[in-house]
Amino acid sequence: MSEPPRRFVLEEHVISERNDWTRNEWLCRPDLADSGKLLMVRARMKPGHCHPFHLHPHREEIIHVLEGRAEQWVGDIHRILRPGEVAVIPAGVAHGTYNPFDEELVFHAILSPAVLDGPGADDEDPRDVSDEEPWRSMRAERPPCRLLCDE
Numbered sequence: 001m002s003e004p005p006r007r008f009v010l011e012e013h014v015i016s017e018r019n020d021w022t023r024n025e026w027l028c029r030p031d032l033a034d035s036g037k038l039l040m041v042r043a044r045m046k047p048g049h050c051h052p053f054h055l056h057p058h059r060e061e062i063i064h065v066l067e068g069r070a071e072q073w074v075g076d077i078h079r080i081l082r083p084g085e086v087a088v089i090p091a092g093v094a095h096g097t098y099n100p101f102d103e104e105l106v107f108h109a110i111l112s113p114a115v116l117d118g119p120g121a122d123d124e125d126p127r128d129v130s131d132e133e134p135w136r137s138m139r140a141e142r143p144p145c146r147l148l149c150d151e
Helices: none
Strands: 015-018 023-028 039-045 049-055 060-067 070-074 077-081 086-089 095-099 105-112
Touching: 039 049, 060 070, 070 086, 077 086, 095 105
Parallel strands: none
Antiparallel strands: 015 023, 023 039, 039 105, 049 095, 060 086, 060 105, 070 077, 070 095
């Protein structure tokens, strides 16, 4: 008999990990739930840290702030997002999430599709563009940010 579809992700199923930018709690991805179209992570970003300019060549993304504030860039436009606010990022558009504030930033990142196949499936994702212009100079007058990998 086959297993029933995985429709619920309970706290004990959440996969925690750390990357160069945030401490992540994966809430939806193909190894947790039956979804090939959605990824969802709850990310915790320390004060003074960031996920510098990058892009997802074939994935759309939504950033939804839960706690703290985000200096959120989508292309060359930025806003300070507060709890309950959202940034919508089309596939292939450079964006960055910065926390120049004194409090931890907690946000959901929701990306689609979860599974990439066909042309572009092997493309780097996320692709760092923070050392490329105009992104390298975009925040020149703002506080620099740190990465977890630099600690």
